[in-house]
């Protein structure tokens with residue numbers, strides 16, 4: 001995307017959608033601005049149900065409920081047990097039940113207060129209740145602020161299949177309070193950094209260099225650096241999802257690092273954070289790019305070694321490399337039997353490749369495998 005557009009801090013980023021109204025992503029340092037935006041959306045006179053989880057409820061639910069109560073006819077809350085295990089149709093069923101008992105109609109709203117799991121479940125409930133009601137994203141993790149709250153992917157896991165049931169349903173608004181990142185547990189913050197660096201390495205070399213130059217401020221969670229970084233990522237995501245809202249083309253570029261990353265995440269039974277697995281996955285992708293002569297050796301090692309400074313892994317253990325490669329084949333990112341692998345043409349320029357061989361992948365995974373090094 002045009003660099004010129006992103007030289008100044010943007011705290012309001014408008015995302016155009018095909019067939020729906022555009023929506024704003026707003027960056028703030030508190031929840032104080034929420035009533036103004038909800039009023040602007042037309043919430044007064046309508047009901048809002050805040051959906052959150054057991055981690056976020058004690059931290060922010062009361063504050064958000066208080067902010068919202070002045071600009072809605074009725075505020076309901078629903079909190080479920082935090083964690084991926086709750087990302088099921090049964091949790092969605094419980095939300096429907098809550099909405100039906102509270103008399104919600106098609107003009108009422110859901111508000112997702114939490115990380116990716118909360119956003120995905122709430123979005124899916126909003127997509128399907130009464131054939132679709134509006135919902136607002138208030139993401140509280142770095143990962144959800146820069147990725148999952150934007151672009152309208154909603155859904156739940158089904159049996160052992162992650163995100164197997166879902167719908168595209170665009171939020172009416174994304175309200176990002178960057179200050180909540182200060183209470184984010186260390187490993188979740190590092191996980192978000194994995195996705196943040198992914199944007200730079202795959203889509204914007206200048207942003208990647210900026211992140212390296214500002215590693216100290218980012219790791220100290222300085223508001224100015226975080227606001228800039230979140231804004232840059234949201235703009236990159238906006239650029240991709242406006243071009244390809246339903247993931248039929250370039251949106252796959254956002255999956256840089258996800259093929260090998262998802263395989264490791266799954267084989268580790270989701271004990272490693274998503275962004276940490278993505279960080280391993282993008283090292284594998286960069287390795288293949290280097291071996292194909294697309295990246296210099298120095299560039300490859302910079303990508304790998306920078307993970308350390310951001311609290312991200314550069315190796316894994318306890319898994320066989322063959323199992324990791326076999327697991328990539330069960331991923332959703334397949335097209336006519338070929339894996340849609342995202343490689344680098346150069347730093348900051350990713351492309352989709354369907355010719356990565358099993359041998360290339362195995363070599364890259366072995367490079368990461370501490371047990372086989």
Ligand code: GLY
Pocket residue numbers: 147148150151153247251254255
């Ligand atoms: N998180 C990848 C996407 O939104 O397509």
